[in-house]
Amino acid sequence: MTTTTTQPSIPRPIYNPLQQAIQKAIIRDDRIIAARCGWGSGKTSALVFALLLVSRLRRGTSSLLITDTNPRYQSVLMPEMQKWLGPLNWTYNHTLRKWTDPDTGSEVWCRSYYRPGTRDATHNPLEGLNITSGVCLVDECQTLTAEVAQKALGRLRSGPSPIMILVGLPVSGAWWCQLAETAGCLPLLYTSYVNEANLSEAWFEATKLLPKAEREAMVMNKPRPPSGLVYSEFNEDEHVLDNWKYRPEMSGRIAIDWGFRKPSVLIIVHDPDLGADVIAAEMNPAEVTVEELARLILCVAWPRSLKSRAPSSRIWLDYGVADKAGRARNDQTGRSAFRAMRAEPPKGLGMPLRSNTDPIRTDILNGVQRLKRAFARGQYRITREVWTAGERATGNSIRKALMTYGWDNKELPKKDGREDPLDALRYDCITWNWNQNIVDRRQYSAPAPTSRRVRIGSKRKVEF
Structure with a gap:
């Protein structure tokens, strides 16, 4: 047995x-x-x-x-x-x-x-x-x-x-x-x-009794940025758009922070129904030439003036702005980034880009203050697609920049390399949204308004 x-x-x-x-x-x-x-x-x-x-x-x-x-x-x-x-x-x-x-x-x-x-x-x-x-x-x-x-x-x-x-x-x-x-x-x-x-x-029902911020962070994996960030006016609930749809008649523009190692590009669309500018796409590649950067942009956006030459539907660009540093000529090519980007597609965008040289507007603290105000009044929004993709991106993104851009111990924004998308947005803001109400951004050519400068600390002067 x-x-x-x-x-x-x-x-x-x-x-x-x-x-x-x-x-x-x-x-x-x-x-x-x-x-x-x-x-x-x-x-x-x-x-x-x-x-x-x-x-x-x-x-x-x-x-x-x-x-x-x-x-x-x-x-x-x-x-x-x-x-x-x-x-x-x-x-x-x-x-x-x-x-x-x-x-x-x-x-x-x-x-x-x-x-x-x-x-x-x-x-x-x-x-x-x-x-x-x-x-x-x-x-x-x-x-x-x-x-x-x-x-x-x-x-x-x-x-x-x-x-x-x-x-x-x-x-x-x-x-x-x-x-x-x-x-x-x-x-x-x-x-x-x-x-x-x-x-x-x-259990999931019980978590709904938690404070909203705590449930959003610990259950929905949407932690709020810590206090002390530069753009504390930004709030995901208010500034990120769900189910937003682009329409071809909307005016579009581009904002660029140059750099071979890690440039940043924002594609921004003005939505007249919202009365706001919507960040509809972003690019943060690594180690690309201006010509390579143009090709990446053209996969998403295309100058409206050359619409007939586009291979398919795109976000149509009417105007744009970039960091004034791009005016300097390249030692190897003898051309500036601005001039290279004016080349016709696919080597360039085939459209001129503006830059701002006004010393009041290009002052970093002044620009930061204007962008903070723009966020506070809901002038800039971000699509849910851009926001979600930014969390999973291996490089820079507007989302990561907003959630990490803080102040140093000298009352200045801390530069750590992650703020490049926000620099591009700042160039856009000081050019097209310096004043709260600009009737036609495409006709912008007005000189800088008279400013009042006040002291912060012992040396630094900024305009409010």
Whole structure:
């Protein structure tokens, strides 16, 4: 007579879209996998599932799992690892804080990254670890700084191609998402609804009792920018347009901030029904010549005067403005960017661009003040398509610029390279929207109005 024993059932996860996306990125060998997700999205489980995948793809190696504090590890990560690793016979060494898979020989070192401010950065919890898989996973990134990624990277030097998986809750200017963008990897952005199958409808209903800003951030993954931003008058609820439609009879214009390394271009349309100027498209390419930039623009917008030569429907451009720095002649070509852009398509736009040289208008603080007023009165709006694409862009975008452009400690806007789209918008504002009401922007030629200059601080003068 033979007897059979019933083996304990092994849970088989059904991955949600976030968890699937992380696993696909691991298989692609993405260098930085960054996820910013709402409450209950399954990001902690996603890390455990990622560890299981790594243990099989890179058998017999050790990986590193980091969270912010030991209590968080014990109360959040540890139960999740016991749930999924325990039934697979993984063992845990409490002294070493290390999980081991007896099947593949893979290991996972678990560490909390807490370094007192009185200790030098060389004294951190990761020193001495040798991570042979080349994979590091960091949870709760919103409570940590980029230092943890920098120090963890040093532990991955002995493994194969390094992979860092960084997840956190929605905060504005998430450093881990910016790190991914710098590496050329798109961050993964998900609301709490990505895990709707595992969350009750009653829970989602309960979140509607939260303050609107908190629910928008932590459930819908739409964090508000922090206070102290230059353009604090901008508000997504008021300035981003849903279901906006372009009509060919609307006047269109272009605004350009030059630069070979990272120029910025805004396509702006005046909507007479709204009485506002709508940013209908943007381009923020990297390392392009003026001729290459023109080709990119012509894929979206085309001069109305040459409409008959356009290959298909476009946003029709009537006029435009660009940074006056483009007036300087190029050392190699002997031509200015303005002159190069006047060439007929496809080498140029086939239309003249304006620039502003009035010292009052081109003063940065004066221009910023005018643009702040324009936002306050709803003069500039942004389409939902541009706003959404800007969050996922690997380079600059008007969205990222608005949510990060802050003041330095000298009462001046802080220059960090992300403000280029706002510089282009400022050129547009000081040219076409300097005064609140301009009857016909295409006929703009009036001299700068008499200004009143007042002191701010001890030296700086601006016009209000």
